[in-house]
Amino acid sequence: MTETVETIENISQNSNTLVQCLICAAWFAGFFIASRVFKHVVGPRLTRAAQKIERPYLSTLLQSFIRPCALFIALVGLYIGVRLLPFDFIHTDAWRTAQNHAVRIAFIVLLAWGLLG
Structure with missing residues (x-):
């Protein structure tokens, strides 16, 4: 998944800022819709x-596990969307490390939520 995000980052860095922000919003919206479909249909x-x-x-x-999985799908979309934002501070190693830790913590919390639910 990291390689895909990096490829998309390279493509989006050649566009202007507004287009990049729209791409980020589209990624999140797509994953949010997918999470709703998972929660209510799948x-x-x-x-x-x-x-x-x-x-x-x-x-x-x-x-x-239906609700935790749906939320995880939405969080993956948010993660990809934030990684694609055209702001300089997002592309620092410290920020990426914090993002990776946040995703791991969210995964553990959602796994515990599913097991306890």
Whole structure:
């Protein structure tokens, strides 16, 4: 995923600032829509499929992970969108390290939320 983001960063650095900000917003909007589709369409269908194979623990586990997974999809879009922003401070090593740590922490929190839910 990092290589894809870096490739898109290289492409977007050749554009003007407004276009870059619109690209960032489009990335986030696309991932946000994907998270809503996952939460309201894919997740319930997976849960129903698990109920049909008569595995109640699987159905419960899938149901508890629908909201955390949807939020994680939206956070990935936010991560990519922020990485593409044309501001200089975002492209420093310290900022990227902070972003990577934030994504790891968010993943751990969402995993715990799913397991506890």
